[in-house]
Amino acid sequence: MAWDGPTYRMVDGERIDGVWCHVWRRHDLGTKYYVDDLVVYADGSVSCGAEDLPGLKKHLDTGRLALTPPDAPVKLDERSKWESRWGEPRTQESFLLEVADRVEELNGRPTAARRCWDAAGRYAREPSEANRELLRAAYLAVPQHLRIYVLGDMDLLDRPLRILLTDVRTHVDGDGPLVTTEMHESGLEYFRRQAEAIAAAERQRAALHADDPVTAGRATVISHQTVYPRGRPAEPDLFVLRNDFPAPIAYDGETYPSVLHGYWALSAADPADRARIREAPAGRDAQELGGQVARRDGWTGLRLAVMAGLLRAKFTQHPELAAVLLGTEDARIGYTGYSDAPFWLHARDDRGRNWVGRLLELVRSELVLARET
Structure with a gap:
């Protein structure tokens, strides 16, 4: 289920930005479902009759809205979690977290993925147990069906994170490799390199965009x-x-x-x-x-x-x-x-x-x- 946009609505002359995705909506007078656009706005309002996030949860709980066609077969990934290249199944709970994340993004605030990256960078700079626990909390705050994609790395996926969050001499995810001290250090080095690459890109962008205004201009x-x-x-x-x-x-x-x-x-x-x-x-x-x-x-x-x-x-x-x-x-x-x-x-x-x-x-x-x- 992909999000698309931009879209918006006007409230008292103010533009409220939004994004949308497809959901399946049950007919009011029947049991059949049809595809509809679920629009989520920066002020937290939601379309499809849900009005807001609590309303969306109620519609999902009662079956008025569904995330997949109700008669669609369930597709199982039979590979081990470590070997799998697919995210965990999307649940109603994880979808609601994803919707809340879209609201944060529309308001220009850090998303769960951004907070996870920040926590990983902090742990790479100061690899203390306290920072590791903060990283664990940030990783688990990412909607579970999106965690595998949180680093944007199509080769390693989220494995550097899963290694760092697994204790030494313990198998990652229960069926993955046995974590060693060297693997932990390799994971930390991964995020150090990423931080250096991001800093270099920001320096280059600052030079290329040196004539861009540093403060917001007047409203249109x-x-x-x-x-x-x-x-x-x-x-x-x-x-x-x-x-x-x-x-x-x-x-x-x-x-x-x-x-x-x-x-x-x-x-x-x-x-x-x-x-x-x-x-x-x-x-x-x-x-x-x-x-x-x-x-x-x-x-x-x-x-x-x-x-x-x-x-x-x-x-x-x-x-x-x-x-x-x-x-x-x-x-x-x-x-x-x-x-x-x-x-x-x-x-x-x-x-x-x-x-x-x-x-x-x-x-x-x-x-x-x-x-x-």
Whole structure:
């Protein structure tokens, strides 16, 4: 059973991330089961009618949800535990631990596997009996069907851990090799090498990502398309980022009443159409006119450069508007709307490219550079 994602739901304007996997759900009015998506969210809520982790446990206990098809044959691994390359069977208890682990992961907190790695590293640095017991507890906290994969080592699996947790002169798992002092030392050396490799990778990553911000940026700023039947407020705000905001722009030898006027006029093939669009009463009128005329050759390849040029002209020629854009600091800018093509918008489906928002961020960085030079 594999987890997939990402997915999310919105609660009071806040995005709650989640992941999902398949389970078998019993029909409300019968005994047959069908496949359904069990979604687990960062706030601990669960779909399939379970609502939360206690509800999920109740649904599993009563058979309302099942982890495998109820009529599926049980597949047994007849090899010894030491030789087996399969995890232990998934039980309802271990699955609930796995679900709780997904919640930790969604919240950016250490998972059981991460805590096990940390305990192994601590024991390798200081091989005391107290640290060995902490490692044992961390290993047993990993859902039992996932323990064999906890190290991510497809050759040795979790055997270095099982050796370290077995006393000297005792067989691993009862049917494995007899543990020696040398085997214990080899297990400790395994984790020392892993720690050195991880540290080297982190140093390399730090060098390669040296220009990445070290602190979190501002939350995303969303520029919504809004109608002001009584006129826009006198105080400039995020509405000035809109392409239909009336701000005369001198660009390429002409003056346009707004970015929309300039964009759609420059898209037209016929000079007469360009003039009509430029003189439209409002930006949305210019957009509607522009959408009805023949497009100039190669417009698809030119449109981003034209939009960037118009936005650059708008904010360099109007310092009061530039101040609003600079006020967004390093926030990602999402540009929404219902009149523009998804190519320009911060939209939910995969057609939304948010190019206006991205170009606004580019112009903002150019304004910062100009201010500091």
